[in-house]
Amino acid sequence: MSAGSSTSSGPSERFSVRVGGLVVAGVLHLPSSRPAPCVVACHGLGASKDSDKYLLLGRMMPEAGFALARFDFRGAGESGGSYRDATIATRVADLEAVLDHLMAHPALSGGVGLLGSSLGGFVALHVAHRRRAGDAPVVVTWNAPAVLRDLEEREMSEATGLGPALVAEIRAGEHAEAPAGVSRLLVIQGEADEVVPPAHGQALFDRAGEPRELHWIAGADHRLTEPRHRLDAVERSRGWMTKHLRESDPR
Numbered sequence: 067m068s069a070g071s072s073t074s075s076g077p078s079e080r081f082s083v084r085v086g087g088l089v090v091a092g093v094l095h096l097p098s099s100r101p102a103p104c105v106v107a108c109h110g111l112g113a114s115k116d117s118d119k120y121l122l123l124g125r126m127m128p129e130a131g132f133a134l135a136r137f138d139f140r141g142a143g144e145s146g147g148s149y150r151d152a153t154i155a156t157r158v159a160d161l162e163a164v165l166d167h168l169m170a171h172p173a174l175s176g177g178v179g180l181l182g183s184s185l186g187g188f189v190a191l192h193v194a195h196r197r198r199a200g201d202a203p204v205v206v207t208w209n210a211p212a213v214l215r216d217l218e219e220r221e222m223s224e225a226t227g228l229g230p231a232l233v234a235e236i237r238a239g240e241h242a243e244a245p246a247g248v249s250r251l252l253v254i255q256g257e258a259d260e261v262v263p264p265a266h267g268q269a270l271f272d273r274a275g276e277p278r279e280l281h282w283i284a285g286a287d288h289r290l291t292e293p294r295h296r297l298d299a300v301e302r303s304r305g306w307m308t309k310h311l312r313e314s315d316p317r
Contacts, residue, residue: 076100076128081135083167088146090160091115092137096173097128103177103311104133104168105303108161110184111227114143119183119208119290122300130304132311133174137164139189142227150229154214154241157189158196165193165203179204179311181303184262184288185211188244191270195245204311206252206303209288211262212269213243249275252306254299256286277310 076096083090092115096102105127107120115136127134138145139160141152161180168174180203182190187210194205214236222228236242251274255267264282271280281302286295 078124081137081167083163085140085160085163086147086156088140089144090137090140090146090163091144092135092164093124094168094171095124095128095134095136097131097133099131100133100173101175102131102133102173103179103307104135104171104174105179105181105307105311106161106164106168107134107136108157108180108182108186108190109136109139109142110182110186112225113183113186113227114138116143119296122296123181123303126300126304127307130308132179132304132307135164135168139186141229148229149224149227151231152227152229153231153235154189154192155235156231157185158192158241161189161193162196176201177311179206179307181206181208181307182210183208185214187211188214191244191248191251192241194248194251198247198249202249204250204307205248206254206306207267207270208254208290208299208303209256209259209262210253210266210270211244212266212273215242244270244273246273247275248273249277250310251275251278252302253278253280254283254302255280256283256288256290256295258285259288261288279306 120136140147141149180190187207290296
């Protein structure tokens, strides 16, 4: 792990892990006070760790005392592989490897939060469910789907990020639904989401364990294009992490 540029809140550094023989690339933003709990951001289809939302999180999470890790799933951004081969299973493996790698970082305390947008939120829920027997992460989703069956009807291309392996996985019934019972979950849902209908956000909330919360953003689209909508999502996410991640931080 090598040192990189600095932000107003603290330094940032690049990291990489190998999963299935391919590189998963990421950036870790650190707060001024360390060791710190870490929030790991998970992007959706057709996006990357360098999308505006994750750059904003890289600035604002350290201001609240959290490290923020953003990374590219295999088949996206700077990571290896092709979008054609990426599935929910490969994304789960990528996130698990990133978490295991970050937990050895001396500037991190061991407390973990997951923040996923769209399909990244769906993946975060699966990883949180897998880890529920131990110290399960705190989770925030932004406009995440509850089921994936509608993805079969969308165009498969590099621009959309939807590939044949993911479609085959969904048709086989594997990872087709978000898991139930994930606790310490904040669901953020745009009321004008044109990609993931708002009913998905309600379904995720209904399936969650306590503590849970559902926050609607009036007029917000899927990408949270309006700056005020994006800022609302970030501030709500920071508040949730402050309340639920700090109290369980093993530091």
